[in-house]
Structure formats: structure tokens, C-alpha cells
Amino acid sequence: MTATTSVDALYRSESRRVLATLIRLLGDFDLAEEALHDAFFVAVQRWPLDGVPANPRAWLVSTGRFKAIDRLRRQARFTPLLQEQADTLEAADWSDQDVEDDRLRLIFTCCHPALAADAQAALTLREICDLTTEEIARAFLATPATIAQRIVRAKGKIREAKIPYQVPSREALPERLDAVLRVIYLVFNEGYSASIGADLTREELTREAIRLGRLLMELLPEPEVMGLLALMLLHESRCPARTSAEGELVLLAEQDRSLWDASLIAEGCALVERALGTRRFGPYCLQAAIAAVHAEAARADETDWPQIVGLYDVLLRAVPSPVIELNRAVALAMRDGPLAGLQQVEGILARGELLDYHWVHSARGEFCRQLGRVEEARAAYAKALSLTQQGPERRFLEQRLQNL
Template sequence: MTPQIEAIYRRESRRVLATLIRLLGDFDLAEDALHEAFFVAVERWQQDGVPSNPRAWLVSTGRFKAIDRLRRQARFTPLLQAQADALQAAQWSEQDLEDDRLRLIFTCCHPALAPDAQAALTLREICDLTTEEIARAFLATPTTIAQRIVRAKGKIREAKIPYQVPSRDELPERLDSVLRVVYLVFNEGYSASMGADLTREDLTREAIRLGRLLMELLPEPEVMGLLALMLLHESRRVARTSAGGGLVLLDEQDRGLWDASLIAEGCALVEHALSTRRFGPYCLQAAIAAVHAEAPSAGETDWLQIVGLYDVLLRAVPSPVIELNRAVAVAMRDGPLAGLQGVDGILARGELLDYHLAYSARGEFCRQLGRTEEARAAYEKALLLTQQAPEKHFLERRLTELNQPR
């Protein structure tokens, strides 16, 4: 595959798949059609050149490949002939080419599906994450994730779940799961679960694009909050890595690299959402991000306000991960011993035992307290649990520093 075709695959494959699912009405058939269309493209485009509208070409080719596949299989399953004839009869042209991903998200997040299946299916079908990447996001095994995806597709097929954006009356009750999934997509891009790179810009931009689409569709406070949260985090993405790709902690980042336009947009959305008095967890998380974004320097961060916001957030959404983040904020306000006590309380309850950031935080607090052996054990545990190269290098550097004379 040439670099140009690879770029088209990265840019267009999820759009093409979403449209093929709409046209064909079947996830597996659409996925096979997508792969066959790109296989043909690799052969033909290298000889004939890339068409002026590659997405339309891929959709059209994939559709015909699906029809041919059904007709071949109809020799053994006669009912497939009727399906092939119906698809052939349904006219399609480039004028019908739409961006179908929002429809696909609502299908993947249908309430008939279990919440974990909704997220796994969306990450797989909309964002092209592998089962291994999704498993890291869910702290689950790849086999478990694969089973969830297979069951979700079967449920959509058996229950004849419609491939459409819900009516305006149905939108609010369907929105929570969609927001959760969009945020999971963003998180995978903002802090990749594995690999050589800390971030995946394609995923953060995709999640923000989907957030903007949701804002157009339903400008509710929590939609504003999620979009604001993503924009404020995205504003810092460039500063989170060094020139060599290494991890740069928040208090060490060059704030001159932060994107002022994204910060301004995010803070304005936070203010608007909070003014409605109908805000929820995403708005509160965005408010925390806004406090960070508006601080002129790390030393001038209003940690008292951040801890207060985490207190409100924890009451709204009890979560050990949020509690861990609060412990870090408490450490910044009250010192490393207070932070360590918070982390140890979480681990003592048997929570976050497989979460590398919990041990990384513990290692940092112990290091600051001069408890070298405890710090080393915590960093080593975190190193075993992370699969992301920049985080591994950061932890290895911390371990090396512990071995040097103070």
C-alpha cells in the first residue's frame, strides 16, 4: 500500500464503513466490503491514479463487492439472493454520500446494548481501535472485548436496531451513553493505552469533531461540558511531549505552547454550561481543566478550588479514578503525605490494583517524602502495568534518579 493510499485509509475508512453499514444494513458484511474495496483500490489506483472522490469510489466498490459476495453465497443459502437483489435495486449515487458516523454512534450506543458493549463497539467501528487497545481502555482482556463486540453486533441484527439518529424527544435519554463513548475515544487519543507515542492526534480530533456535531444536534449543558473538557485538554497536547517524544508533566510544561484559542473556547463553554445550573460530571471536569488552563504558572494554580470541585464531582460520580485525581490535587494543596494517604486508602480497598497511574502517583509521593525503597517498589509496579513507551521511559528515568546520590 502506497503512502497516499495509507493516508486515505486513515482519513476515510471509518466514514466509508459507516456509509456501507447504512447501505448494507449489516456490520460484518460492511466490514468485509470495506476491506475488499481497499484491496481493489491498492491494485487499481497504483495503475490508474487516485480518483477525484476516493470516498465515493470506495463506497460504490464496497457496495458492489457486497452484492457479489451475497450472490455467491446464495448458492448455499437461497435467502441471500433476495437480499442481494434488494441491494442491487436500491439506487445509490455520489449525491447520497453522507457523513454517517453520528448515525452509527447512536446505533452502537443503543440502550438495548450493555454499556460496556456500546463503548467497545463504537471504539472498534467508529475509531478503528484494535481489541487490544480497547481492552487496555477497559482494563479487560482482548478476548472479553472481542466477545462483547460479537454479541453487540448480534443484538443489533436480531433486534433490528435502526440505523438512525433518534428523534429529538428520544435524544436526552440516549445521550449519556454517547457522551461516555465519545470521551473514551478522546481519552485513548489524549493518552494512548499502548505504543510508541503518548498521544494519537487522529483520535482526539475525531472525538472533538463528534463533540461539535453533538453540540449542533443537542446543545445541552453536559454536551457543552464534554466538548469544553476535550478542548481544554487538547490545548495542552503539544506541550505534553518533549522534542524526543518523552512525557512532560503538567507542572513542567511550557505554557507558551498551550493553544490559547482552544482554551478561550473551552472556558467560554464551561461558563455557559455552569450558568444553566443543570450541569453534571463533564461540566465539573471541564471546570477543573479550566482552572488549570487559566493559571499563569503551575505555582499559581488554585488547588483549593480544584480540590473543592473534585469533592463535588465525587459526590456526583463516586469513582476510584476520580478519587486518585483528587489525591494528587490534595498533595499539591497539603503536601505529599496527604496525597499518599489518599492513594493508600484506595489501594487498601482493593481498587485500582491494576492501574499503573495509582502506583506512579504513590511512587512520586514516596520519592518526595524520601521513602526511597517504597518509591522504587511503586515505580517498578507501575512500569510492569503500563504498555506505553513514553510512560515507560518516564518511570525508568525516575528509577534511575532514585539510584543516584541525593
């Protein structure tokens, strides 16, 4: 592997860790981001000549720190207070051997209750997972400009309110947990079903979300943490079967279940049992239980659809949501037939909900197709196609239209 290739690989695997540590050391998001890019720029120049250092992450953190101090000193000619900030940073204790993994610290900062909920998620996806504003906008069904404003406001709030860059005390953790779980799940979802691009999945995001889930599990083994980790593991277990050798989307009912990862299924199901056994479970545990029912069926036609519908009923009472209602409609169609599912989907659309969500139109198209209502199916699939920019999903919908 060449030095240049090493830099590229390290940026993909380590840049968010380096950024998290730089934020801790520098105390400023924007300064840390500039320092991160400066450090990798220097690495591109020097590593081909000097070789890759023994501890690349420590080298990048150290280089970024010094570049930030230099940047502050240059700017101090116009803003004298920056000289004092640079002197303070230079005097702070720092060792190249003292490189912590600060990402859990960063996620709790990004999810601080002083920030608006939508800003928490946007900031975490941007800073921890390196999603672009366009990718985050797709996940939130918002415009890139709106997302950019949320991120800027969130950084400003952290700076002005002097929000501490730390993992909360154990006493304060439960009240902070919901936002953190929601953000981790958003990260996983973006990786499991990428909102845009040529590939269905982004493995680096699902791995990162699962890693964060495991870290959180070590820190706070609460039932909902177990539930979220189980849910992610059970979904991840299907990844080898979700696309064909050509990269095309394969629906759950058509997947080769022998390709599912048995070790992830076993781990996920054990976590579900442990969480449900506490009788203090919530929405993530219920979703994980649904995923476990799917995982326990050796063949698609052995799926216990009545149990899944029952679990969705409980989930809907706990968390009323049109997306959950859509998922229940699909399960209902498997139990009671496509007309039952279609009626539920049309009820969602009649309320004006999920109008820009391509999966609701895809589900309507599928139900209409099964009922022989070809023109309605064609219109629904065409609407779904107009709402997605994801390559395999587009090809799947185009194939459905062609078959009609």
C-alpha cells in the first residue's frame, strides 16, 4: 500500500476519531474541522517522503493541533484575543501517546438537550459520520440549506452556552439517552438503506452505528440500548442477501436466508430476550422483537405474520407514527391480503402523510399490482420512482413498471 493510499484509507476509517479528539483539545468545532483538513493535507505531502508514522492517528491529532495553533496566531494580528487562545492551547498537556477515542463524548455533546432535536441529529450525522448536508437533507426530507443552518446554529449554541464536552454522569444519562439512541438509529438507517448513490448500503455507517451501540451498551446497559443494538444486529444479519451479485435489490421474501449471518442473529435474539425480560422495554425493543420474528423463520412462508401484526399494534400505541403504520400495513397485507394493506396505505395518504416518502407509493403500487389494478399500480410505482435517487431502488421500481 502506498503512502497516498494509506492517507485515503485512514481518512475513511479514522478521520472522525481524529476530529472528535481535536474538538476535545481545541474546544471548537470549526477550528477542529480546519485542523483535521490541515493535518491530512500535510500527510499527503509528507508521508510519501517520510513514510507512514508508527501511530498515524496520534500523528494526525498532533499535526492538526499545531496547525490550529499556527492558524490562531496568524489571525491574532487582526483579533488579539486569539493570541491568548493559542498560548493556552500550546501550554495544555498533550502527549502523542494520549489519544483517546472521543466519539462517544462527541455524540453526547451533539445530542445535548440544549440543542433542538433536529439539530442534534443533523450535527451528529455531520460531525461523527461525515455525511454531507445533501445526504442529511435526504434523511430528513429537508433542503440542504435548512440542514446547513441547523448545523451552524447548533455549533453556535454549543460555543455560546459552553456546553461541556463530556459523557454525562450516570445520574444524568437516562434523560439524555433518547436523543442519542435516535441519532444512532438514524446513522444506521442511512447506512442500511443509503438515501442516495449507486449502492444500496454504506457499510461504514452501519458498522459505525453498531460500534456506537456497543459502546453505549457497555456504558449504560438499559433495555432500550439493548433493543436498539439488537435491532441493528438483526437487520445487519440480512445484508449479504439484500442485493444480488449484480448489486440489485432483493426483497425480504425473496432473500436466500442461508446467507443471513447466524452469529448476528443469535446475538440479536439474545439481546431481545434479555431486554423484554426486564419488562421495561420501549419502541426499540419492540422493533427488535419484530426483526427477531423474521429472523426465526427459516423460510419466508413460515413467518409468523399474526405475531408481527400484534407487535406493530403495541408499537403504534407506544409511538404513533405514519412510517410504523406503513410497516404494519405491509404485515397486515401478508396476514389478511393486499386489500387490507391497500386500505391502510390509502388512509395514510388521505391524511396527507408520507406524500414524499417513496416507500409508501411503492407499497401502494405493489398492493394494486396484486389486486390486478394495473393502471393504479403503474401510477404509484412511477410516483415512487420520482421520489428516490438511490440506484438499486430506482432499478427495482423501473423493473416493476416494465413488468406491468
